[in-house]
Amino acid sequence: MSQNNGHTLTARGPDLTSISNRAPWEDARMKLKPSTPTRKPKPPKPENAITIGVSARVLFNMEKEQQIYEQQGLEDYIKYQVEHETQPFSPGPAFSFVKALEAVNTQLRELYPDSEELFDVVLMTNNHAYVGLRLINTINHHQLFIERFCMTGGNSPIGYLKAYHTNLYLSSDPDKVREALEEGIAAATMFTQEKITEVSDTQLRVAFDGDAVLFSDESERIYKAHGLDKFFEHEKAHENKPLDHGPLKGFLEALGKLQKKFYGKGQRMDCPIRTYLVTARSAASSGTRALKTLRSWGLEIDEALFLAGAPKGPMLEKIRPHIFFDDQMFHVEGAAEIGTVACHVPYGISQGMPKKGINDKETSSAPK
Structure with missing residues (x-):
């Protein structure tokens, strides 16, 4: 499966200085309406679905933004995200996995039109809601079907995993992954890699x-x-x-x-x-x-x-x-x-941290 490196969206982002009676999410959707599908399948109920929770930093490449957060602080990080919210993020390490889940869903819907036994991807992030506009724009740009978000504004999203009936949680933060495992939720730490092999887009x-x-x-x-x-x-x-x-x-x-x-x-x-x-x-x-x-x-x-x-x-x-x-x-x-x-998977007697070749620089308080 080839990965799109991302291009600037033609639709303009919302004017944060204007006053609107609509929620900012609705503004983002309206401005992106020409480039988004006119009809999307209805997401399954969480209790029926196989729910995959992914952090923003494993679904998309946010390394530049992470550097701004670490070097300049949270306010400059949020400001940068707002100023660039019409520029989609490029794919991260979980992107091909999520696309493959959606491909399976397409085939399941063809065979079982009324079934809700499907994969359901939830974006789990401790980013501020302001950053959510750029995430929505990026998801629409890459034509991903992700309707459920959990943005916790700096707090850990782990407490929400059970509420979403999460079957698997993927994050770039090993501490969050350990927390999830302690709660009995399947979880693993995913890393930014310099090289990602092309994979099947049908299986x-x-x-x-x-x-x-x-x-x-x-x-x-x-x-x-x-x-x-x-x-x-x-x-x-x-x-x-x-x-x-x-x-x-x-x-x-x-x-x-x-x-x-x-x-x-x-x-x-x-x-x-x-x-x-x-x-x-x-x-x-x-x-x-x-x-x-x-x-x-x-x-x-x-x-x-x-x-x-x-x-x-x-x-x-x-x-x-x-x-x-x-x-x-x-x-x-x-x-x-x-x-x-x-x-x-940080479980059991064999534990260790990356020694080379894998980027694992973030702290537990960093936006995910």
Whole structure:
């Protein structure tokens, strides 16, 4: 999927000095009316949808604006955003993922016109509402279907995640991601990358690590404490005992629910959602327990790649996923180097911060 680097909008932004009886959101929509679709599908009810919460800084590239915030302060940041609100942001690391979600929704609506079992993207940001006009302009410019916003004016948006029935939260702030995980919500930290590989625009591809992502970190703890041989012994002895669930298990479950809707229409082989397990586990020595765990949960994974400690980069380069989740920064950095959009799941015993190649400069108080 190619990404639009962004061009200046032809529609002018609202005149902030004029007096209007309309809400500023309505002014923005009216001024952009010629370039926006005349009819959009109705968003699903939150309780029926698979809700993906994304921060503004992962959906769009806001690095320049972030520098203004860090170097000049909040007031200059807001002023700059207002002065440039008719200039759309360029795509960020989550952009292709969100576009793929919308492509799946299009096919689901064709097969099930009355169903509300769809992806619903919510923009979760602690930006000031003034910045919302530029975000709306950008969303309309890129023809994204995002109708739900949560702008908290400097406060953390984490408290709203459950209210939106969030199934997955993506942010550039690792502290916010940890807060979400502590609340039992699937979440991952996404980073700005210099290189992003082109991905499919017809099939959503999601790749998961196993331990401490789909599964708990039980086995990882054995390995860290006692070494590889004891790890193999432990997995062999417990191969018929399912692992506890990890933080992303629920998201895989949600993907599987939508996959079955396509299977029900005879589209198993050309389903627009494809999932991958990319794990450092060995197949013969420790793969049995992983596969039996998924089976015990009633979950399918389309492809399982057991790498026995080999680098994950070459496999990810072949898969070209829209998003890859791993709990170890070593694998996240390796994936990012070959252009895969890789997210860090800060869960379990293997924790670390980026060492190179990935921008992680923001603080918890910065606009997201």
